[in-house]
Amino acid sequence: MPDSIMYQEDAFVVLEPDRSEQFLSPEELKNKLKQILLSEGFEIPRELNKFDSVDLQAEYLMNNYFELDLGAGLYLQWYVIRLEK
Incomplete structure (x- = not known):
């Protein structure tokens, strides 16, 4: 069974x-x-058209993508990290 820390x-x-x-x-x-x-x-x-709100679209992007093409050589990339305390 996966450790829950993997999903933090x-x-x-x-x-x-x-x-x-x-x-x-x-x-x-x-x-x-x-x-x-x-x-x-x-x-x-196109995959985001199925969502009715911008909140749901943004949440879907966060959880299912890691890069967003902004056109003209621009992009936004994100990677989840866990901070140790």
Whole structure:
């Protein structure tokens, strides 16, 4: 049986072009993804059309993707990390 620690999300490392890595909480990453999804001209992945709200779309992205193509050579990547205390 898998250890429950495998499913803990303490934080995310977020990578963007020309920026240093960022450490975001799950809520901060979700808000960042929501802003991107709501931005004008951004074409959401077809798979997200089945969700009725931006909250659900952002949550699905967080849990099922690790990279989002923002067009014109721009991207957003994120990786879950566990912080030791």
